Amino acid sequence: MATDDLMTRALDALGDDGPLSAEAIHHLAGLGDLGDLPGTMTIAEVAGLLDISPHTLRYYERAGLVEVARDGNGHRLYDAEAVRRLVFLTRMRLSGMPMRDLRHYISLVDAGAHTVPERLEVLVEHRDTIRRRIRELTLSLTAVEYKIATYGGSAGPDVQTLGAAR
Amino acid sequence: MATDDLMTRALDALGDDGPLSAEAIHHLAGLGDLGDLPGTMTIAEVAGLLDISPHTLRYYERAGLVEVARDGNGHRLYDAEAVRRLVFLTRMRLSGMPMRDLRHYISLVDAGAHTVPERLEVLVEHRDTIRRRIRELTLSLTAVEYKIATYGGSAGPDVQTLGAAR
DNA sequence: CTACGCCTTCGAGCGCGCTCGAACGCAAAC
DNA sequence: GTTTGCGTTCGAGCGCGCTCGAAGGCGTAG
Known part of the structure; x- marks a missing residue:
């Protein structure tokens, strides 16, 4: 499968909500060119890179x-591999993978x-x-858009009429 | 906006993963024709209808x-309005609206x-x-698909190459 | 009469993913 | 020499959205 296919699909799916946010590009492009990562990074640097807290x-x-x-001094030094792994982990978290599954996956990698x-x-x-x-969200989105378009309160015309109006 | 537009968009977005699940249709169509709801329902009936527990x-x-x-007997009797509201509430919950916002919204309705x-x-x-x-999920999906396609472990070729391959 | 099944209320507990505070260490700036 | 700032460890706490258990009521079936 061509890389371009995936890129195009992602871009197409962005739809009508304006240009990509810097954050979106950030994540799509994998946080910039991982090639020019410094050899090691501090916790604050990694936190900034991933937009999560040092606590996390x-x-x-x-x-x-x-x-x-x-x-x-006992301070954390993240090497390139750790950073790469964390990039992956935060991407997976962002997409809703539970910690439990991430632990499992990492145990497989380490095995x-x-x-x-x-x-x-x-x-x-x-x-x-x-x-x-x-798909769930797309369906919900449709329902909410419909409700906005035909607003009548929580008991107003609701999405059930969608089926009938086909 | 025509109802058909919304319907079409929802359907289009379903993509290549086979036919709609019964559940999806259920929710899109607003749980069937709300017109033929009985006057009142028991908690078990409503729970079955909404696919949530009586506890919830x-x-x-x-x-x-x-x-x-x-x-x-002190047993709950859900009238049509309560059921309609719960249909709405569960749809919003499913789409990720927090309880807090739902409480706010309902307070507005009641006001x-x-x-x-x-x-x-x-x-x-x-x-x-x-x-x-x-959009977030679509981006993540692209990353995961790419990773599957070019698999190399948690430190294998990652999505950052996507940007370069443009 | 008793057992079953579904309901009630109330308050407690849980799984998740952080998030924070306390108490401390080290190093450069003033 | 003290203040500032960033880091450390450890364990506790929190917000969310349920989820459950205990103790009991009512109505029907056997």
Whole structure:
């Protein structure tokens, strides 16, 4: 499958709500070019990069999702691999994957290459979950738009008329 | 805006994942024809209709979202208006509106017709929230699909290459 | 008469994902 | 030398949305 396909689909799906937010581009493009990551980063830098709090980063570490080295002062030093993993983790969190599943996935990664098939299963399952959620939300969106268009309070004309009006 | 427009958009957005689930149709069509609702329903009937637990229905009542009458035995009797409101409430919950906002909205409804503009504001804001969430999820979906297609573990080729491949 | 099943109220508990506060360490700035 | 600022660990707390359990009432079936 061509990369362009995916890009195009994502862009198309953006619809009529104006240009991409900087944040959206950020996440789509994988937070810029991961090639020019410094060798190591501080917790504040990673927090800024991922737009999450240092508290949350420590929490992810406690949860066993990443191992992070310390410098001479005991301060965290995130190497490129840790940062890459955290980019992945935050993307998955953002898309609604529960911590539980993330822990499972990471345990597979850490268990070695023979777990690749199972990792793919997890990803495929999550992909399907995202698709379901998008469909749910699209349906809800339609209902809300309809309600706005024909507003009549909580007991006003409701979406059931949609079916009849077909 | 024509009803058909909304219907078509919802249907189009369903994409390539097979036919609509019964549940999806259920919710899109507003749980069937609300016209043939019985005059009153028991808690079990409403729970079945909305696919939520009686516990949750009692919780919504405690939360002040609906008032429900009692029969001679103290059992809840949901009239058509209560059911219609609960249909609305569960749809909004499903689309991610927090209880807090739902309480606010319902307080507006109960406050009378002069709150209609503010109710519309709430709905429009929620609509925008849903749209943002759909866009977020679409982006995440693209990332996950890309990862599945080019799988290389949590540190494998990641979506940042998407930007470069443009 | 008793058991079953569904209902009631009330308050407590839970799973999730953070989020925070306390108490402290180290280092550069003033 | 003290203040400022950023970091550390640890455990507790929180907001959300349910979810459950206990203790009991009522009506029908056997």
